[in-house]
Amino acid sequence: MADLVEGIPGLEAAERIARHDLARLNYPPANWVPERIGPDGRRVLDVLVVGAGMCGQTAGWNLLREGIRNIRVIERSAYRKEGPWNTTARMPILRSPKHLTGPDLGVPSLTFRAWYEAQHGAAGWDKLYKVLRLDWLDYLLWVRKVVDLPVENNVGLVSVEPAGDLLKATLSTGEVVHTRKLVLANGRDGSGGFRWPSFPSFDPADPKRMGRAFHTLEDIDFAALAGKRIGVLGVLATAIDNAATALEAGAREAICYARRPHLPQVNKSKGVSFPGFQRGQGMLDDDWRWKIYTYMLAAGSPPPHESVLRVQKLPGFAFHFAEPWLDVIVDETGVTVKTTKATERFDAVFFGTGFDVDVARRAEIAAFTANVKLWGDARSPEEAGANAEAALYPYLGPGFELTEKVPGRTPLLGSIHLFNWGSILSQGALAGDIPGLQFGSPRLVQAISHSLFKADVARHVENMFNQEDPELAPTDYFVPREKRSGTL
Ligand SMILES: Cc1cc2nc3c(=O)[nH]c(=O)nc-3n(C[C@H](O)[C@H](O)[C@H](O)COP(=O)(O)OP(=O)(O)OC[C@H]3O[C@@H](n4cnc5c(N)ncnc54)[C@H](O)[C@@H]3O)c2cc1C
Known part of the structure; x- marks a missing residue:
């Protein structure tokens, strides 16, 4: 232990310690879910987890810990390309403080701190300001490896349909699998898609925009923007980090525009990041949950001060507050943006406008979406009309499952669990x-x-009736089954 505190034991030693801790917790426990054969003659999966980012891998590991082991975790991206960290995230460090836990599921030797100290020692941990973006990815992948979670990379979910009381999932490999439960851990846009504001002359589906108008969470070739003038719609974290990345790559100018008169100042979600609120929010009645999140959605969250410090020192950067865009016109040589104050010419524009939650946009669950209950269905037309964004959030049950707008029409919705950002109105973040x-x-x-x-309770109880355990066989008091009285 002295080694751990003062020295730098290395990741292999950390892995040995973590594996030993897992063994002490009897991980992995035996599978207890009875086997079921599907209509194709193959064993039905108990759970198909879609997405192996932070949420998907944690859910997958948590299922194994629960003794639900007949699962598959699929991930459409390549290894080390899961989630935003090594793809579309463009900040050097995480916003969160370094001490945060979560993917470790309460096992101390699997925390980010354990991973970091193993490589940099206790002194290195003390010196660390915030988590480096790619360190977070490497840490997640380390946890995945140590807990032996099998993940199938480069395999996507294409669609899911009802098949009796099962779900029939078609994968990008062409394989069709039957599963009892589906967990959609498919990321921040997993309940909708990119938000593209509507402008009279702009169509995000128009191929002409390629190379000139980007959503900030798309792939962007920043080197190609050297020397260019860039307009950015949005002033929150991703907008600013994309502007900074472009300027650091040699862009001449990057101007971030906002409708609002100044940056949002207070990160409200930080203030409610304590167990009572986090655990309790999903237990509240509809009125409270609606009140909390319609407020949160309207309040917005300030960009991290580190991102603002990063960009404000770069020549060519400016904020234009209280100057909304009215139109965006892309042509062969650039982009014209009409604002409430001017007509500007840019070489390229970025939309730092985030995501929409709108399950109707998810092709994977198109067979089900018509009957998905939304928060708008649970509120009065006036409230839903006044909060159009919130009204589109799915109204989930207590285990993150989709619920029915018309009860009885698609009961299988209860087998689809939305473990992504779309769950915030129902469960909190x-x-x-x-x-x-x-x-x-x-x-x-x-x-x-x-x-x-519950679904298998008759079988579990039957097994209990038939259970034999010769506990007393080594003693003088063992009674063979046929000689016992009653159910004993
Ligand atoms: C730029 C950025 C910075 C962030 N910084 C922080 C921070 O500092 N602190 C914090 O607490 N949170 C932060 N977040 C929020 C959150 O932690 C991340 O979004 C995190 O990645 C969420 O994990 P996830 O598993 O829900 O989604 P992801 O990590 O995005 O994983 C979802 C995975 O699902 C896969 N997938 C999608 N569709 C399919 C399909 N059909 N089939 C198979 N696979 C599919 C995707 O390829 C992806 O790998 C940040 C988010 C972003 C975008």
Whole structure:
């Protein structure tokens, strides 16, 4: 132990310690879910987890810990390309403080701190300001390896349909699998898609925009923007980090525009990041949950001060507040942007406008979406009309499962668990940001565990009746079954 505190034991030693801790926790426990054969003659999966980013891998590991082991975790991207960290995230460090836990599911030797100290020692940990973006990815992949979670990279979910009381999933490989439960851990846009503001002359589907108008969470060739003038719609974290990345790559100018008169000042979600709020929000009645999140959505969240410090020192950067865009016209040589104050000419524009939650946009679950209950269905038309964004959030059950707009029409919706950002109105931020994960993942897994057990209860009870255990065989008091009285 002295080594751990003062020295730098290295990742292999950290892995040995973590594996030993897992063994002490009897991980992995035996599978308890009875085998079921599907219409294709193959064993039905108990859970198919879609997405192996932070939420998907944590949910997958949590299922294994629960003894639900007949699962598959699929990930459409290549290894080390899961999630935003090594793809579309363009900040050097995480916003979150370094001490955050979550993907470790409460095992100390699997925390980010354990991973970091193993390589940099206790002194290195003390010196660390915030987590480097790619360190977070490497840490997640390390946890995945140590807990022996099998992940199938380069395999996507294409669609899911009902098949009796099962779900039939078609994968990008052409394989068709039957599963009892589906967990959609498909990321921040997993309940909708990119938000593209509507302008009279702009169509995001028009191929002419390629290379000139980008959503900030798309692939962008920043080197190609050297010497260019860039307009950015948005002033929140991703807008600013993209502007900074472009300027650092040699762009001449990057101007971030906002409708609002100044940056949002207070990160409200930080203030409610404590167990009572995180655990309790999903237990509240509809009025409270609606009140909390319609407020959160309207309040917005300031960009991290580190991102603002990064960009404000770069020559060529400017904020234009209180200057909304009215139109965006892309042509062969650049982009004309009409604002409320001017007509500007840019070489390229970025839309730092985030995501929409709108399950109707998810092709994977198109067979089900017509009957998905939304928050708008649970509120009065006046409230839904006044909060159009919030009204589109799915109204989930207590285990993150989709619920029915018209009860009885598509009961299989209850087997589809939305473990992504679309769950915030129903559950709070338990399946998106790091701090909520330690509450969200166990809640999801307990719900799945309970539902699988309940569905098979007759079989479990029958097994209990038939159970034989020669506990007393080594003693003088063992009685063979045929000689016992009653059920004993
Ligand atoms: C730029 C950025 C910075 C962030 N910084 C922080 C921070 O500092 N602190 C914090 O708490 N949170 C932060 N977040 C929020 C959150 O932690 C991340 O978004 C995190 O990645 C969420 O994990 P996830 O598993 O839900 O989604 P992801 O990590 O995006 O994983 C989803 C995975 O699903 C896969 N997938 C999608 N569709 C399919 C399909 N059909 N089939 C198979 N696979 C599919 C994707 O390829 C992806 O790998 C940040 C988010 C972004 C975008």
